[in-house]
Amino acid sequence: MAYANFETREIHCKILYVGAKGSGKTENLKSIFHKTQVRLTKEPMSFEDKFNAPFEFMPLSIGQLKDFHVKLHIYTLPEHNLYPTFNMVITRGIDGIVFVVDSSLSALQDNIDAWAKLKDMLTQEGYNLGSIPRVLQYNKRDERDALSLDALRNEFNAQGLTDVEAVAIHHLGTMETVQKISSLVLDELGRS
Secondary structure, eight states: OOEEETTTTEEEEEEEEEESTTSSHHHHHHHHHHHHHHHHOSSOOOOOOOSOOSSEEEEEEEEEETTEEEEEEEEEOOSSTTOHHHHHHHHTTOOEEEEEEEOBGGGHHHHHHHHHHHHHHHHHTTOOGGGSOEEEEEEOTTSTTBOOHHHHHHHHOTTOOEEEEOBGGGTBSHHHHHHHHHHHHHHHHHHO
């Protein structure tokens, strides 16, 4: 759950990027980092993978909501079962989810398995998936064996969730994804 720090006048929201291995979660964070650093500095800093961390984290300031500054805390969820404790900790207090789908036909079953695993994990943690703001990102739209948008929507988006097409490695659709999930999370906060 989002929390407000009345002393610093900040609202902190936790966003979780989830998807099958190789779907592009890390590339999304690299792209967001690249896009936001280019706006802030003349020479962008590098986003380096110094070691194999069990998850990735990136803070992102998104502006004002009334008298408060809003900050997103973006995490990627590891797709393997080596870190079940991390998964439990990372999923606590989430305000929004971006499910990254690899558009390739060859990744379809991995995507289906990751979607089912996400639902099971959230249920075990006491969440109702239907009440969490969610965005589906169809990544790797430039792949030769990319499924049609209709086929992906039929498989993953029967509920008509907000979705975005992306090619994260080329910085396409990544900031749009952040904007969509931010908007949904802020709308939810406004109702609270």
